[in-house]
Amino acid sequence: MALDLEGYLIDVERARGLEDIQTLILHLRDQYGVDHIVYHWVSSDGEQYGCGTYSPEWAQRYVDKDYLRVDPVVIGCFQRFHPVDWRKLDWSSKAARAFQAEARDYGVGRQGFSIPVRGPNGQFALLTVSHDCDDEAWDAFTLAHQRELILIAHYFNLKALELEHARAPEPIKSLSPREVDTLTFLAMGYSRGQVADMLSISEHTLRAYIESARFKLNAANTTHAITRAITEGLIVVGGTSRAADGGWPGRRTPS
Amino acid sequence: MLRYVYGSDLSDHPRLTDTMFRDRATQFRDRLGWEVTVDPNGWEQDEYDGLDPLYVIWETPSGRHGGSMRFLPTTGQTMINDHFLGLTDGAAIQSPFIWECTRFCLAPEAGGRIAGALMAGGGELMRAFDVTHFVGVFDQRMKRIYRMIGSAPDILGEAGSGRDRIAVGLWEYDAADRLRVLDRAGLTPEQSERWFEQSFGRKVREMALTG
Structure with a gap:
């Protein structure tokens, strides 16, 4: 047969x-x-x-x-x-x-x-x-x-x-401190203009940070990038991530 | 005669290898003006030569390179998928039945018959290993050569202008084409099949069992 x-x-x-x-x-x-x-x-x-x-x-x-x-x-x-x-x-x-x-x-x-x-x-x-x-x-x-x-x-x-x-998924590339700040503030609901002011940078520069973070996270758009950064434990909303000591469920603090 | 040699076996043919990479420097750097890398030995090589490609090489009676081309399977790393996705609207060409053909090269004194013999060798590979298509990147001058030897590819995409215009093309296996290409190369099917068998230790096709 x-x-x-x-x-x-x-x-x-x-x-x-x-x-x-x-x-x-x-x-x-x-x-x-x-x-x-x-x-x-x-x-x-x-x-x-x-x-x-x-x-x-x-x-x-x-x-x-x-x-x-x-x-x-x-x-x-x-x-x-x-x-x-x-x-x-x-x-x-x-x-x-x-x-x-x-x-x-x-x-x-x-x-x-x-x-x-x-x-x-x-x-x-x-x-x-x-x-x-x-x-x-x-x-x-x-x-x-x-x-x-x-x-x-x-x-x-x-x-x-x-x-x-x-x-063995491809390891997520770590974000720079500026990228972490940018995504964190955006995740907290601030507008781009406000975030740029808070970080004392131009909106143009801010866009570059968003873009490189989006690329590193392999995300389709800014919202997707924020969601991924949260799920991956790269940013923690509700406090600033750099001050937080990690401990996202199921994930150790990157050393 | 035609030889089919994998990259890892080139060292068994030192003179053929040396003259092949030198002729490639002459053709691609000197004649076509491509930005290729030529090492201190005068050899033109790129990263794909390091991936154990299969070379089809015409060896002249004096044991030197007369013409050659290089094949890689499109399921692995290929030049087209690495560098020329722009020519195919971003679509990678990947199939176990499509091999990439690059660095089609003729020695300075080589005639149309050698080009035809190489094409015939490509046809034997298709017939032996169930390859349905070859895909390749080439410029306008190569396009004319392919037409001249009766093996013009279907163009999938083109970019650039004038001398720098490059194209991605697809050759499909065609049994009728095979006899025409052999004929233009002045080869009999038996000769071509014997060379294949000498390299691979097997026939292009075992006789189909009948009755």
Whole structure:
């Protein structure tokens, strides 16, 4: 039965966490009738995570043994961006051959096909399908599914980027004392003219402070900037923030 | 012959690499007057050469660079999305099926056949890896060259005037186009496929299984 690609991609878009991705990978593996499918994220500093159908023992061993440094699939794909058949990789070193033998013992399969994905800022991931079959059957499979796999790899990666972003949002840039004063007084309901007078600056300069604060907070307009500054605990309304000792719920005073 | 070489493998081809980056300095700095960076070795390189791009390079019988171009996937960092969003109304071009093509360069003595061969190489990449489009930034002179070799792109946006007018264009894969480009380059499909296989260790396309 052929995969309903469109429906599948919609399901990927709707995934809410790695557990959902895991379920979708299992589904894809069963649809394709292959041994394994794995999505593997590797950051430039060597941090990695993934999900897929390899046995937990193999996944654990891979991490424990630091196979990221040995695995010809990761090493080979990191510097490329076209889909790679494992037979075309360099398995000649002793370490690579030992790794390959061990992977087979853990049921990874003789054949493999990996789609490298390059994301923003040097982010890198792989979608890999592996299976135990002869060359001819494998060529037929990869030829038939390459395009589909490229698309699925891309969707998994977009989802992973989204989940990663939600887990570790970009740190809010801190505001300068003048920007803090400006937003605080505006939040208290003073007009721009009044705020400019209170800070002994021109309205033109005040606008520059508002604008840079808005940019730092990634806010659409002044009201949005004020709301964000309050939720982030950057300004405290009801006293001046510089005098306040922080303690906004759930947030420590920035040191 | 055509070679397909990733940035990390350029060191396997020292003469080809050296002459390629020198020819790029000649074309982009000396002939076109672009503000590019040329290092003390006379090599023109930019930040995208450091991102492990894929180069398609024409190697002359004497082992020197005859022409080349550079590809990067648009899901990662690209020149267009970093610097030329103004030409596409701010819309980033990002797709696993679109690769960016930049630094199309010909050696000073290179003729139209080499340009055509490079285009044919681009076509093989599309066919092999299910790439549907290439996107690129170019100026008016390049636009004429592309037209001359029978591979004019669709223009997505343009800005500037006269010599400085630059455009973003999109090339779509077209099987009929492929034979025409090969023909103009004086290449047979078999030759082109053999060069591809030499670089990638695989065929452009396995024979479709029939029956």
